[in-house]
Amino acid sequence: MNMVVKPLASGAVVDGYRLEEKIHRGSMAVLWRVTHGDAPEPLVMKMPLLRYGDDPTAILGFEVEQMILPLLKGPHVPRFVAAGDFDTQPYIVMEQLPGEPLSTRMEKAPLPAAEVADIGSRVALALHDLHRQNLIHFDLKPGNILFRPTGEAVLIDFGLSRLDGRPDLIAEEMHTPAGTAGYIAPEQVMRVRDDPRSDLFALGVLLFQMTTGRLPFGSPVSVRGLRRRLYRAPVPPRALQPDCPPWLQEIILRCLEVDPAARLQSAAQVALLLQHPEQVPVSERGERTRRDGAFTVAGRWLRYMARTPAVRPSVSERLSRAPIIAVAVDLGHGETPLTEAQRRIAGTLLNSTPGARLACLTVQKTARIGMDFNVDKEGNNLHVGALVRLKHWARPLEVAPERITYHVLEAPDTASALLDYARGNHVDHLIVGARGNSALRRYLGSVSTPVVAQAPCTVTVVRPPERHQPDGDGESIGTSGC
């Protein structure tokens, strides 16, 4: 289609938006800071660079972004404001995010492990939020990551993205793999564009780069060079950066597995581990300082290819296969029929969903914030005691260590602690206990009712089978602890 492109200068007005200052000019697009009479907040206008004789695919990414950005919501994307028609002047106006992209911080890599985990978990939570919106980003890299002043990561540039239920304009037109050389996943190199775990590979590259200051597969310029990652494993981060703790290497290398099924299965799972390093089960993978041989890696890739079915699931179907299940148990009275029943339900859910992870929670009530509550009058560490009981409770489930974590939450209010945990960790399914008997009820107060009402996920309220007639005080509507 023909497009007349006027050179634009500061002070020009496009559809009511006044161009104030050119803030960036890339190879594909130019960014202007703009103002609008109705909008007090800072805005940017992104315009594709259109020149006669350009490859028609050059502005395809802009067309894709115009389609997708208005459909995305939440704190992890820039707020969409307006779009301009291709017949006149194509543009996207969106909220301007302050601060520098992650690429600026990346210049200082290697970064300390704690900072890698902090940044990485925020990026992972942003990614998971987009995956939940059925989007695969396909171009996660430091230049496409910004942060809000409140800390949340914001992902930008959806030019290569794919949104379930909408035509994949990129797949129709791309004759070479779509992605950025350093970060592209092996299956993306082979033009498979339907797996959110491709973004987890890019996340692994990002973590690797923050940890070592290097890209695990370099930045090849040819498709042949890109294919090398199908049979060549990365050098383990600890070989490049001896300070890299084994738990971090474990997470990085699991993200960088050539077979998507061998990676961590959701960005929320990556975030959970980055936030709880002490809970990462470190295998040989986390300790190694030499990479797997080409034969081993290529074999994994071939097994992946052989398994690949003709009909592939959507993003939401894939996410639902890798849920985070949290079970909140109260072990203050030891094992009860309720905690046994909760374990049975947790076991049933885990067995029916092989990609699921289980987070075992218990809440230590603290009387007052700021008090030294962590040591009882005999001097025993309450936190450690609770953790030991929690692990003992979970043992009969026989869950592989990489599928289970344990968390002792310390808070004055049990329900709020569980809700905060569920929100902060993208829990998909929370299992709590119903009020079982009057002793527990007195001790715990109302928990399941506010949790059911306010949880951001499915909640199962477990009630142990009744062993005698209820005494008629209307127990069944009650609420209870976890």
Added chain:
Amino acid sequence: MRIAVLADLHANIEAVEACLMHAHRARAERCVFLGDLVGYGADPGSVLDLVMAHVARGALAVLGNHDEAALAGPPERMDTDARAAAEWTRTQLTTAQRDFLAGLPLRVEEGGCLYVHANAWAPERWGYVQGVQAAERSLRATERRLTFCGHVHQPALYHLTPSGHAARFEPVPGTAIPLGSRRRWLAVPGSVGQSRDGNPAACYALFDDAAGVLTYYRVPYDHEAAAAKVLRAGLPPRLASRLREGG
């Protein structure tokens, strides 16, 4: 404006009413009927009366091959069941209904849209937009950015890529699809009155022309009742089982 596009109604009043009710609830402000108002189904008269009432209030309608067959008699190449249905339909129509059908245009262009029953390249010859090659031919035969056509009963969305070939997309019911202004699109809403993809629910689409957003819908209706009427009318039993099986 929100435009409900209903194709291949095929004299199925239960399906038509269910789709119109759904469109009303979805705040549709206008209807477009993409032809084949009659044929196959047992209620040509009531479907036509309903469409005529909508057209009197500003709706658009175009002619389909089954409408033509009901006026002029079925052509040689029409299959046996369709011929039988066309012959029966001819006996059911009032003069007003016949006049209405006879006055329908083959195509209507309005705004950025082309509405046509079969295709854009030769609507009167009723060639099907069955795959990407036919879609490309149709997309190249119009200057309009968005073509709506029926005739093919399976919902589909085609677009003309920057390199000039057509690509096909399987729409997901209820999912809003922004149709970017940079390329031409061809939308087949699927059939209201005789779905053929194994799902007996009726198909239609809603286009918001201001937002440039298209949504395909599947609407369940009492297809058992519609099928029973087909049998009672003495139409070929296969036409009843198609309604039950969606195929």
